[in-house]
Amino acid sequence: MSGHWEVVIGLEIHTQLATKSKIFSGASTAYGADPNTQACLVDLGYPGVLPVLNAEVVRMAAKFGLAVNATVARRSVFARKNYFYPDLPKGYQISQYELPIVEYGELFIRDDEGREKRVGITRAHLEEDAGKSVHTSFAKSSGIDLNRAGTPLLEIVSEPDLRSAREAVAYMRKIHSIVRYLEISDGNMQEGSFRCDANVSVRPRGQEELGTRAEIKNLNSFRFVERAINFEIERQIEVIEDGGEVVQETRLYDSDKDETRSMRSKEEANDYRYFPDPDLLPVELDDAFVEAVRATLPELPDAKQERFVAHYGLKAADAEILTTSRAQADYYEVVAEKTSANAQLAANWIIGDLSSLLNKEGIDIQESRIGAADLAGLLDRIADNTISGKIAKEVFDAMWSGEGSADQIIEARGLKQITDSGAIESIVDAVIEANPGQAAEYRSGKEKLLGFFVGQVMKETGGKANPAQVNQILKEKLE
Amino acid sequence: MAGKDQALHMRTLASLTRGLAAGEFSSRELTEALLARIESHQPALNAFITITAELALLQADRADKVRAAGNAGPLNGLPIVHKDLFCTQGVLTTCGSRILDNFVSPYDAAVVERVAAAGAVMLGKTNMDEFAMGSSNETSYFGPVANPWDKKLSPGGSSGGSAAAVAARLVPAATGTDTGGSIRQPAALTGTTGIKPTYGRVSRYGMVAFASSLDQAGVITRSAEDAAMLLGVMAGHDGRDSTSVDHPVPDYGAALGKSVKGLKVGVVRQHFDEGLDDECAARVKDALKTLEDAGAELVDVDLPNIGLSVPTYYVVAPAECSSNLSRFDGVRFGHRAEDPEDLLDLYCRSRGEGFGAEVKRRVMTGTYVLSAGYYDAYYLKAQKVRQLISQDFKNAFERVDVIAGPTAPTTAFAIGEKTDDPITMYLNDIYTIGANLAGLPGISIPCGFAAGLPVGLQLVGPHFAEATLLASAHQYQQMTDWHLEAPGDFE
Numbered sequence: 001m002s003g004h005w006e007v008v009i010g011l012e013i014h015t016q017l018a019t020k021s022k023i024f025s026g027a028s029t030a031y032g033a034d035p036n037t038q039a040c041l042v043d044l045g046y047p048g049v050l051p052v053l054n055a056e057v058v059r060m061a062a063k064f065g066l067a068v069n070a071t072v073a074r075r076s077v078f079a080r081k082n083y084f085y086p087d088l089p090k091g092y093q094i095s096q097y098e099l100p101i102v103e104y105g106e107l108f109i110r111d112d113e114g115r116e117k118r119v120g121i122t123r124a125h126l127e128e129d130a131g132k133s134v135h136t137s138f139a140k141s142s143g144i145d146l147n148r149a150g151t152p153l154l155e156i157v158s159e160p161d162l163r164s165a166r167e168a169v170a171y172m173r174k175i176h177s178i179v180r181y182l183e184i185s186d187g188n189m190q191e192g193s194f195r196c197d198a199n200v201s202v203r204p205r206g207q208e209e210l211g212t213r214a215e216i217k218n219l220n221s222f223r224f225v226e227r228a229i230n231f232e233i234e235r236q237i238e239v240i241e242d243g244g245e246v247v248q249e250t251r252l253y254d255s256d257k258d259e260t261r262s263m264r265s266k267e268e269a270n271d272y273r274y275f276p277d278p279d280l281l282p283v284e285l286d287d288a289f290v291e292a293v294r295a296t297l298p299e300l301p302d303a304k305q306e307r308f309v310a311h312y313g314l315k316a317a318d319a320e321i322l323t324t325s326r327a328q329a330d331y332y333e334v335v336a337e338k339t340s341a342n343a344q345l346a347a348n349w350i351i352g353d354l355s356s357l358l359n360k361e362g363i364d365i366q367e368s369r370i371g372a373a374d375l376a377g378l379l380d381r382i383a384d385n386t387i388s389g390k391i392a393k394e395v396f397d398a399m400w401s402g403e404g405s406a407d408q409i410i411e412a413r414g415l416k417q418i419t420d421s422g423a424i425e426s427i428v429d430a431v432i433e434a435n436p437g438q439a440a441e442y443r444s445g446k447e448k449l450l451g452f453f454v455g456q457v458m459k460e461t462g463g464k465a466n467p468a469q470v471n472q473i474l475k476e477k478l479e
Numbered sequence: 480m481a482g483k484d485q486a487l488h489m490r491t492l493a494s495l496t497r498g499l500a501a502g503e504f505s506s507r508e509l510t511e512a513l514l515a516r517i518e519s520h521q522p523a524l525n526a527f528i529t530i531t532a533e534l535a536l537l538q539a540d541r542a543d544k545v546r547a548a549g550n551a552g553p554l555n556g557l558p559i560v561h562k563d564l565f566c567t568q569g570v571l572t573t574c575g576s577r578i579l580d581n582f583v584s585p586y587d588a589a590v591v592e593r594v595a596a597a598g599a600v601m602l603g604k605t606n607m608d609e610f611a612m613g614s615s616n617e618t619s620y621f622g623p624v625a626n627p628w629d630k631k632l633s634p635g636g637s638s639g640g641s642a643a644a645v646a647a648r649l650v651p652a653a654t655g656t657d658t659g660g661s662i663r664q665p666a667a668l669t670g671t672t673g674i675k676p677t678y679g680r681v682s683r684y685g686m687v688a689f690a691s692s693l694d695q696a697g698v699i700t701r702s703a704e705d706a707a708m709l710l711g712v713m714a715g716h717d718g719r720d721s722t723s724v725d726h727p728v729p730d731y732g733a734a735l736g737k738s739v740k741g742l743k744v745g746v747v748r749q750h751f752d753e754g755l756d757d758e759c760a761a762r763v764k765d766a767l768k769t770l771e772d773a774g775a776e777l778v779d780v781d782l783p784n785i786g787l788s789v790p791t792y793y794v795v796a797p798a799e800c801s802s803n804l805s806r807f808d809g810v811r812f813g814h815r816a817e818d819p820e821d822l823l824d825l826y827c828r829s830r831g832e833g834f835g836a837e838v839k840r841r842v843m844t845g846t847y848v849l850s851a852g853y854y855d856a857y858y859l860k861a862q863k864v865r866q867l868i869s870q871d872f873k874n875a876f877e878r879v880d881v882i883a884g885p886t887a888p889t890t891a892f893a894i895g896e897k898t899d900d901p902i903t904m905y906l907n908d909i910y911t912i913g914a915n916l917a918g919l920p921g922i923s924i925p926c927g928f929a930a931g932l933p934v935g936l937q938l939v940g941p942h943f944a945e946a947t948l949l950a951s952a953h954q955y956q957q958m959t960d961w962h963l964e965a966p967g968d969f970e
Contacts, residue, residue, distance in 0.1 A: 049684070080802050089806060275858060281722065
């Protein structure tokens with residue numbers, strides 16, 4: 001997009017870990033409770049209370065580390081990040097600073113040219129979330145809801161390896177997919193379980209030194225990430241081309257106006273005075289622990305994608321789409337294993353008709369009204385020529401409406417395909433006879449008219465004639 | 480031997496336990512007697528921030544019922560007091576600070592829970608230096624505490640209220656906390672017995688933090704035997720404190736009989752260098768001689784880096800305190816400035832009004848040493864020196880069982896004498912801070928008088944050597960009567 005400018009992007013992704021209780025207290029992490037009903041004395045930062053680490057978060061962080069081929073630190077340390085804010089009850093956030101639990105990871109995405117590209121993961125560290133300030137509903141003052149305070153987060157920091165907004169989104173989607181495969185996060189972006197900060201800078205192509213970066217905070221959708229980064233790239237290029245300088249600052253993306261705005265500059269930035277938290281012991285892991293976690297790793301998206309191509313003969317692009325979520329991949333495998341139809345046909349139906357209905361209704365594949373086995377049953381009828389692909393769509397819609405299985409619907413609606421060549425021949429004869437003009441034109445070389453005749457035959461048969469047979473018989477009769 | 484013919488307030492925990500068991504008096508009678516004594520001496524001593532008379536009588540009646548039912552716990556019916564930084568449910572917990580002068584804790588500290596579960600009766604919450612920052616009890620928002628030996632003098636600090644209450648025979652035992660000497664120094668200055676156990680021995684849950692890596696709860700009593708009783712109840716692992724150590728608690732009482740014969744007692748040359756009052760030095764040397772006469776072996780040991788302990792402490796402790804005290808922001812509890820203009824004003828005035836000068840000094844020092852550009856030079860370097868000091872002790876404990884020396888460089892000093900000179904005040908903890916930096920247990924016991932004022936002998940042991948310290952102290956107290964001396968006005 002930017003001619004002689006090169007874009008450099010690094011992402012910090014905050015993933016909420018799917019534990020039942022908080023990272024340092026026993027309070028529940030469930031979303032949507034009344035304000036301050038899920039904050040215990042530890043979350044409220046009362047005098048004298050102490051944090052106790054939830055062992056589950058360590059297991060989850062280690063799982064992520066292993067999934068991205070990273071080093072899982074045998075010793076990591078919680079530190080205090082000190083700053084004052086009303087939604088930060090202790091006046092410090094417990095995070096990991098110098099010694100994070102995960103370091104030196106990587107994953108692979110497709111770059112803008114479609115080539116495989118490695119993106120480095122600098123580190124992933126555990127920390128607690130803050131609460132939130134409520135500025136509405138109170139006159140002249142703000143409310144504080146500490147339900148979210150102490151919710152476990154894994155902050156995943158990438159290397160500045162991304163070169164476009166699209167690459168950034170591809171990377172973020174990949175991380176999203178991995179954390180959901182690992183079942184360490186629900187990845188729910190509306191509820192803030194998965195969000196990111198983007199560090200964006202530009203430099204003249206060929207220059208080694210990085211440009212000054214701006215950090216765009218708190219992006220909570222893939223679309224916003226792409227739009228915010230693209231806006232920011234344009235803005236920075238414009239600043240430089242107008243003879244100005246990009247300042248190091250924190251910016252916020254306003255999705256209504258589709259622009260980023262300055263939030264605070266480097267000079268106003270806090271000195272967080274990090275130091276090891278004396279209330280918590282270093283987290284020490286042994287090889288046995290790490291290996292036990294490794295044994296729980298599921299097949300990950302990349303491996304599954306490769307297997308789908310090799311085993312089912314799918315197109316790479318389709319395999320990639322199907323493996324985006326573990327649930328969708330599982331669904332596909334059930335269909336592909338059960339049906340006698342071609343595995344690619346199964347993929348087409350899931351990526352096409354099923355996905356569009358799911359999207360339209362805003363539900364996940366686990367909630368699909370057509371189960372995998374039922375879809376396989378429908379595809380079987382296409383494979384054995386009981387119905388055509390076109391009729392199959394009608395059956396599919398009826399199945400979605402709850403009218404029964406494919407076989408029941410075909411039977412009830414009389415949709416069984418006509419494959420008796422005698423029957424098809426007599427309909428073809430009638431159609432040719434009724435359209436003598438078109439028949440003559442066809443015979444004089446206007447072969448495009450075949451489609452017209454196919455349409456007429458289908459109309460006569462209510463779409464039930466076998467299309468291949470119709471084609472063949474028409475061609476013979478029109479010779 | 481303390482016994483039947485003595486007034487209740489003069490009796491030790493051990494003696495009162497026997498009296499209660501024998502039915503000489505009820506817990507209610509004992510509680511009423513001591514409450515009356517507290518009331519009458521409170522105006523002169525100011526040892527208490529809160530006196531919980533009503534609650535105490537309830538607990539005493541319950542203890543009497545429990546005893547009648549035959550279920551008496553190890554402290555059943557015995558009166559104790561808590562330093563006012565242990566959270567007590569439904570009772571004011573101020574930490575000696577204006578910022579918490581209205582704070583009623585919604586929960587009990589682990590120490591409070593354990594002591595209550597053992598049947599003890601809480602008479603009140605004792606005065607202390609604000610957030611335990613001080614060595615004289617003068618930084619308390621609730622005013623200084625007077626030393627029962629001479630009311631113009633300080634009882635030391637920060638557990639000054641606890642020490643004064645025990646010395647004045649208002650109560651037989653008190654809890655305290657020790658971050659740099661806050662149990663041992665006031666014990667020395669008031670002629671009481673004070674033990675700070677190993678870091679991690681007693682749960683810090685519910686103990687308002689000053690410097691988390693140094694804070695440790697302990698007890699102030701009138702004998703090592705009593706200290707063993709109370710500490711035995713308080714000690715032990717607690718899952719709510721990640722730094723609490725899961726290490727078995729020995730029967731401290733049963734260990735008291737162990738003779739000092741053959742005990743290797745380390746004597747640190749640096750402890751007798753300049754700075755130590757001559758008469759105090761003489762009393763400590765007398766005490767060492769007493770131990771030696773009883774069969775202990777005195778061994779010279781060297782702690783080459785011990786001279787760095789005060790400066791090291793005054794980097795580490797303020798750093799942690801600056802962060803620990805951030806939660807006092809006027810938002811959720813405690814003092815809140817009136818009519819704040821905005822958030823910054825709320826913070827600045829709530830904290831500005833709520834904290835006293837010494838706390839502010841330490842918060843500022845701590846903020847400074849953790850700041851970008853200074854962290855390595857101060858905080859990190861202090862942590863390295865701390866390691867060296869720990870190693871010095873470790874080396875010494877390869878050769879000796881305990882290290883003995885003075886607890887404080889002088890006897891009690893006048894209230895107001897050192898308030899304008901923080902450095903001199905800080906040097907009062909020169910002999911005690913090392914044990915905190917290294918996480919070691921230490922005990923101070925009375926070993927005589929200098930110009931009519933008590934002098935303390937300190938014994939420091941390796942990690943989890945509380946039983947050795949208590950036994951050595953008890954054996955010394957079997958050979959001497961210094962711990963039985965009461966201030967003239969309080970017999």
